[in-house]
Every structure is written in structure tokens, then in C-alpha cells.
Amino acid sequence: MSTFQNTAHFEQVFKDNWELMYQSAYSKIGDQAVVEDILQEIFIDIWQRRESLEIKSGIKAYLLTAVKYQVMKHFDGQAKIRKDNSHNLPEAYYEEDVFGFEELFHEIEIAVEMLPPRAQLVFRMSRLEGYSVDEIADKLKVSPQTVHNQLSKSLKIMRGELKHLAPALAVYLLA
Known part of the structure; x- marks a missing residue:
């Protein structure tokens, strides 16, 4: 069964999450037009795959991970434009899709599951x-130091x- 049962549900997910997604992307990019394009791409992709898309770990986590991935792709595109630094980064960094988003999200979920229960909770809440x-x-x-x-x-x-x-992607997701 699809995660999005109908248009109204999809619209509610958008309304509930767009501001947090926007803030997350804007804090990294700082360009309103680029951030709006990124959010539009994410929601278009989700809408196009709504019949088959199943999100098991929570829509908020999925959407924020999608934002992080798209922001990374944006920076990757910027890096491609600035060829002067290309000799400093590994070739894999420049591949168009090192992992598809679904594969990336799955890899992160598997890694999170390896953490102890309390660490999983803290990691999910933070990242x-x-x-x-x-x-x-x-x-x-608990104390902030414990966190x-x-x-x-x-x-x-x-x-x-x-x-x-890809090294840059792993660093970005886990920084």
C-alpha cells in the first residue's frame, strides 16, 4: 500500500513539513530560489512515485534525509562547475548518482539499526x-552533555x- 492514500494526505504532509525542510536546506545553501527548487523537486518526485512509495521509518525523517541528499547534489553540481578543485576530490564524488536516494536512505537506516536503542533515538532526533x-x-x-x-x-x-x-556525502550526512 502506498504511503500517500490521496491528494489531501499528500497536501497535508507538504503543509506539515515544508517549513522545516526549507529551514534545513536554507541553513546550508542560503539561497531562497535554490532552496525552493530543491523542495519542489523533492515533492514532485514523491508525487510521481506515490503509487509505489512506502515510507516505513517516518515521513519527517524521510523528507529531511531527502533535503540533505538534494543539498549535497546541489553542492556536487556547484563543484562540477568549479573544475579548479576537481583534482582534490576522488572521482566517485563526481558521479551523478553515487547512490539513488532510496538506496542511500536504506543504507542509513541499516546503519542506524546497528546502534544501541538509546543512541538510535538520539541520532534520529538529531540528524x-x-x-x-x-x-x-x-x-x-537528560543533560545536554549526555546527548x-x-x-x-x-x-x-x-x-x-x-x-x-562517497566521502563528501558521508561527511555531510553525519557532520
């Missing part, structure tokens, strides 16, 4: 849902598990 350290600490009733420690351990594990991805 996939966009919560700040203080927000996570407040929600989980920092959990994230540090999680990121070390995740980097090791995802090192086979």
Missing part, C-alpha cells in the same frame, strides 16, 4: 528529525558503517 541538543535533552530528561556523548559515539559508529559512500 533525521532536526532537533537541537537542548531539545533532545529536554525531551529525554553530546551519545551523538559522538553514534557518529563514530555511523561513519564507520557508511564509509563506503
Whole structure:
């Protein structure tokens, strides 16, 4: 069964998530027109695949991961334009689609599942849902330092598990 049962559901997902997605992309790119194009591309892609698309881990996490992936593709495109730095990066960095988005999301999900339960929760809240350290600490009733420690351990594990991805993509997703 598809994640999007009807047009109204799709529109509600857009309304509920576009602002967070916009803020996430804008904080990295800083160009309103580019960010709007990225969000449009994401939602067009989702709409075109709505019949077969099944999102199992949560729509918010899926959409924020899509934003991160599209932002990375934007920077990759910018890097291609600036050929002067091309000799410093590995060839795999410039491939059009090192991983399709679905494959990338799946790889991240597998790596997250390898984390201990509490570390999974902290990682998802921070990197996939966009919560700040203080927000996570407040929600989980722990100190911000505990959240920092959990994230540090999680990121070390995740980097090791995802090192086979294009280096710049792995660094961006896990920074």
C-alpha cells in the first residue's frame, strides 16, 4: 500500500513539513530560489512515485534525509562547475548518482539499526528529525552533555558503517 492514500494526505504532509525542510536546506545553501527548487523537486518526485512509495521509518525523517541528499547534489553540481578543485576530490564524488536516494536512505537506516536503542533515538532526533541538543535533552530528561556523548559515539559508529559512500556525502550526512 502506498504511503500517500490521496491528494489531501499528500497536501497535508507538504503543509506539515515544508517549513522545516526549507529551514534545513536554507541553513546550508542560503539561497531562497535554490532552496525552493530543491523542495519542489523533492515533492514532485514523491508525487510521481506515490503509487509505489512506502515510507516505513517516518515521513519527517524521510523528507529531511531527502533535503540533505538534494543539498549535497546541489553542492556536487556547484563543484562540477568549479573544475579548479576537481583534482582534490576522488572521482566517485563526481558521479551523478553515487547512490539513488532510496538506496542511500536504506543504507542509513541499516546503519542506524546497528546502534544501541538509546543512541538510535538520539541520532534520529538529531540528524533525521532536526532537533537541537537542548531539545533532545529536554525531551529525554537528560543533560545536554549526555546527548553530546551519545551523538559522538553514534557518529563514530555511523561513519564507520557508511564509509563506503562517497566521502563528501558521508561527511555531510553525519557532520
